Amino acid sequence: MAAVIFDYCLTISQEVQLIWGKKWGIIRITSTLTRYATLMGTAMTTYVTDRSKYTSCATFDNVSYSSHLISIIAAEGLLIYRTFAFWHQNKKLLVWLLVLAAFSILGAVGVSRIVGIFHPIDSPGPHSTGCAFGSGKGSAIQYGFLIIYELVLMILTIYKRFNFYKGARTRLVTTLYRDGMIYMACITMTSFANILIALVVPGNYTNILDAPQLVIHGVLASRILFNLRRESYQYDSAVIDGSLPLADICRTPGGHSIVFVNTNPGTVEV
Incomplete structure (x- = not known):
């Protein structure tokens, strides 16, 4: 909570x-959800950790789980946007990534529920209110799908960097590649740590890294967007009001790069 x-x-x-002050497009909605759903989810997790004073946690847990899910999905949306720009x-790639994301979400929720039936959370103690702060072994399935999706985004980034942008030296390309690799690696390692915890520790403790996972996702995805827009602003201020028109970088036979920057509507400067 302090970190976020x-x-x-x-x-x-x-x-x-x-x-x-920008138009309410897909990017602004997604970035807003990422920022404030992360704040909300982390605050609710922090508040509800002490379960001893509750008699029923169903409603609170549903709202908290929803805020966590919205934050993670929105953060992944920003990562998809970054890959789309890169x-x-x-x-076609955008449609493929969205379809894969839909299958990943459905698979993570469906399979984890099935696993939860056979491996439920440990039964609460005799003096417990029944409000268990855990999600059982099924959470490992959810993080597994998340890791797979992050690896797909990383592979696409690496492929494009060395297949098309090999000779590029612009700050925009460098920022896109650097942020994508470093930030997604951090998210993947946190997800992997959550899988280990879900498989090793008792069910009531599986959510011990739940808030850190949420914060890392939300914080790093937001920073990727901020860095991307700040760097792209140097090329064309119009990108702030719409999706990123990443400069077309073409390799010449001699290995040089030509950067086309659209500075005015209907014109092209080399």
Whole structure:
């Protein structure tokens, strides 16, 4: 909770400059959900950790779980947007990633519920209110699907970097590649740690890294968007109001790069 509040204070000026006041498109909605669903989910997790004072946790747990799910999905949406931009807004790739994301979500929720039937959370003690802070072994399935999807995004980023942008030296391309690799690696390692915890520790303790997972997802995905828009602003201020028109970088036979930057509607400067 301290980490997400500290990061929010550090980046609120970037959010105001790059997000606020813009049209409510897909990117602004997704970034807003990522930021504030992360705050909400972390706050609810922090508040409800002490279960001794509750007699029923069903409603609170449903709202908390929903905020966590929305935050994770929105953060993945920002990562998809980054990959989409890195691939020159390839619409076929975007459709493929969205379909894969839908199957991953359905698979994670469905399989984890089935696993939860056969491996339920440990029974609460005799003095417990029945509000168990855990999700059982099924959570490992959810994080497994998440890791697979993150690896797909990483592979696509690496392939495009060395297949198309090999000779590129622009800050925009460097930022896209650096942020994608470092941040997604951090998210993947956190997910892997959650899988180990889910498989090893008792069921009532499987959510011990639940809040850190949420915070890392939300914070890093938001920073990817902020860095991307800040760097792209140097090329064309119009990208702040719409999806990123990543500069077309073409390799010449001699190995040089030609960057086409659209500075005015209907014109092209080399």
